[in-house]
Amino acid sequence: MIDSASLGDWKITALRDAKFALDGGAMFGVVPRAIWEKMTPVNEDHTIPLATRPFLFEKGDAVILVEPGIGRRWSEKAKAMFHFDYADGHDVLESLAHVGRQPEEVTHVLMSHGHWDHIGALCDEQGVPNFPNAQHWMAESEKEAALHADHLRRASYRAEDLQPVMDAGLLHTFQGEVTILPGLRIVELGGHSDGVSLILLEEAGETACFWSDVVPTGNHVHRPFIMAYDMNAEKSYAVRGPWVERAIKENWLCLLYHDAEDAFGRFFMDGRRPGFQPEIAQKTS
Template identity: 30%
Template structure:
């Protein structure tokens, strides 16, 4: 097995929305804001090369939305999914599986693209696309709170193209890694738990967007059930500290990995790393 971080692009989001009830005077120490109160975010994915499978976890924003849509998110930098794959000697046609932690547009937007005629087509034409039945129903029958994050053009073509597959509780048999289901951010978000080079990597998706979100009350305003997020974070971070998991950060613009430890103030940041510093 070989694992690679995949940078798909950077964007900015409102710092207040990203930290909920936590005051700016506190959260800006770890996530500095610009003049418009926006903080820098990554859309970092993970590629797993395992035998004859090439599994991509999440896809980033994609490039098919309108210029107006992209303007809301202050895209910056030169990263792209295609360029990151090419740098490693891969192409989107090589991907055998796309595992989507959840179906918010910044996680799944790249799974569908537009052809030269404006038709929606699979970006990964040879891949199975993995969600789960409860989250799929949640996303295709969206509540008013999340409707703007579940874009039909990102989601419905997956099923129409015959690529849709569902993860069940025996995820390791299906994917080769375990999956933690969490519900605070959105219904049945899936966090891959990967055993690699004698260590445990957990792809944190939106349970822990950045190192600034480690303290339990630091919960996004985007979460549908913030009290449940706190409960889920508490249980997970205790386990992560006990066993020294490496937490792969999808949205942290500065850190690819972190570890946490127990302190007198609760679970806190221990170390931060770039992926290549720990794994070869």
């Protein structure tokens, strides 16, 4: 089952790409295992199950893919190491087909940042862009990081994910903030990566927010729960606080990329700390 929500005239659908797993300690940063292991299942090799979950925003002629997904362009070694699992329709192209869309119909591909688990699905296994008619958008700083990754960034980026899209003339970049369509914008934050961005949809007095790795799962809303993967933890801590506060105050619909269970939910104050309330009716199976 694929879940959807509406925001004014927009339809928001939670798609699915491969399930995978990352080290639990790295996902929770300074949070002790004694605390995080009560929040999530833990595999034998200390990894925890995670989703890669693109979203589709549709209204009129606009068919907007929010995050391409992890994709299939991976070695068998990588697939085994990270427990890639494409079973039961966990593939972005299959998932699109399930909602009656062909990759050629996608008008925009919006990317929060360039990490491999977010944009691996830009191209097929032969390196051909999967969404040939779409304007592709990402922060300029992320393009730079992907194409010229230094030693510290090298494990998180693959230039070959982006290069074919650039060669096809499909990539557009921005600095700070860009409005894609009325009510739809990408806002660069940084912290987790140089230019990690939120993708915000505002219509009819309501807001939906794709949190990407700024809040990767419902267990990461509390401010100190910052991944060890974050390039600049101090900046992460500083930049995400006001956005989470605003999401609580204005009761935003929150879209989560990595949460193994829940695609949609709302942030709320759980006593003195922020928490996550899944939208039960829209729980991803």
